[in-house]
Amino acid sequence: MLLDTCLTVQYRGRPSVLDQLRLAIQPGEIVGLAGESGSGKSTLALSLLRLHESGATLTGRIGFNGTDLLRLPPSAMRAIRGRDIALVPQSPLQSLNPCLRIGAQLHEAWHVHQPSRDGAERIRQALADATLPTSADFLRLFPHQLSVGMAQRVLIAMAVLHRPKLLIADEATSALDLITQSEILALFRRLSHAHGAALLFITHDLAAAGDLCARIGILHRGAIVEFAPAEEIFHHPTHEYTRRLVAALPAQLRRPPVTATT
Ligand SMILES: Nc1ncnc2c1ncn2[C@@H]1O[C@H](COP(=O)(O)OP(=O)(O)O)[C@@H](O)[C@H]1O
Numbered sequence: 001m002l003l004d005t006c007l008t009v010q011y012r013g014r015p016s017v018l019d020q021l022r023l024a025i026q027p028g029e030i031v032g033l034a035g036e037s038g039s040g041k042s043t044l045a046l047s048l049l050r051l052h053e054s055g056a057t058l059t060g061r062i063g064f065n066g067t068d069l070l071r072l073p074p075s076a077m078r079a080i081r082g083r084d085i086a087l088v089p090q091s092p093l094q095s096l097n098p099c100l101r102i103g104a105q106l107h108e109a110w111h112v113h114q115p116s117r118d119g120a121e122r123i124r125q126a127l128a129d130a131t132l133p134t135s136a137d138f139l140r141l142f143p144h145q146l147s148v149g150m151a152q153r154v155l156i157a158m159a160v161l162h163r164p165k166l167l168i169a170d171e172a173t174s175a176l177d178l179i180t181q182s183e184i185l186a187l188f189r190r191l192s193h194a195h196g197a198a199l200l201f202i203t204h205d206l207a208a209a210g211d212l213c214a215r216i217g218i219l220h221r222g223a224i225v226e227f228a229p230a231e232e233i234f235h236h237p238t239h240e241y242t243r244r245l246v247a248a249l250p251a252q253l254r255r256p257p258v259t260a261t262t
């Protein structure tokens with residue numbers, strides 16, 4: 001098992017935002033986690049990387065590749081973050097530094113984990129992987145010169161720079177129009193296959209999860225109430241809350257497409 005958690009997260013005055021949340025992901029697996037706003041999705045994404053706010057308390061276990069991340073000293077956690085586990089955040093343009101050129105931001109992300117190796121070739125490869133231009137002209141652009149879809153691709157290139165074993169995407173397609181969204185879903189699928197990276201695709205959009213993910217967990221009030229193959233979630237939901245989520249989808253989206261077999 002690549003990831004294996006039993007995680008409780010509390011904010012001050014807010015007990016159990018996540019309540020013994022159990023999540024298991026195999027190497028290379030694409031897993032969806034769908035839940036409404038406020039169900040604890042971002043809390044989970046950040047907690048898995050121990051990027052939670054100082055007011056939050058984490059207890060339990062985050063098993064990753066045989067190590068409990070909750071028991072690691074901060075320096076060991078820093079070595080894993082961005083290298084073995086990478087996050088694709090929610091707001092592409094807000095997540096890039098507006099004052100730094102794209103190239104500088106990619107080099108910075110490279111040198112965090114590879115201080116003495118030149119990153120140019122790997123950066124070129126990551127941009128190509130994310131179907132972005134690899135030219136010097138592109139690297140000289142500032143974030144505000146990018147479309148939101150391109151900015152999201154830059155963040156994906158940054159996330160795959162060190163070939164992580166696990167990619168966590170938190171609402172990574174929610175800010176995008178439908179065509180860009182489906183391109184980014186296809187990109188995640190390709191990248192996961194090409195590099196064997198597992199993907200935890202966190203979203204409020206059950207249809208997007210059904211499009212991409214073989215298995216989907218339904219997060220409701222800080223607990224996973226149902227975890228099943230996408231087909232089961234859409235056709236035979238067992239939990240009352242899952243049934244309501246599926247029923248709320250437009251009819252043509254209530255069925256995951258046949259591509260969801262990865
Ligand atoms: N820093 C915080 N302090 C207190 N409560 C928080 C904090 N961040 C999130 N919460 C609460 O935790 C719950 C889950 O939030 P969040 O993880 O952001 O959900 P989601 O990403 O699914 O919308 C919400 O009720 C939210 O109000």
Ligand SMILES: [Mg+2]
Binds near residue numbers: 041042043171
């Ligand atoms: Mg969120």
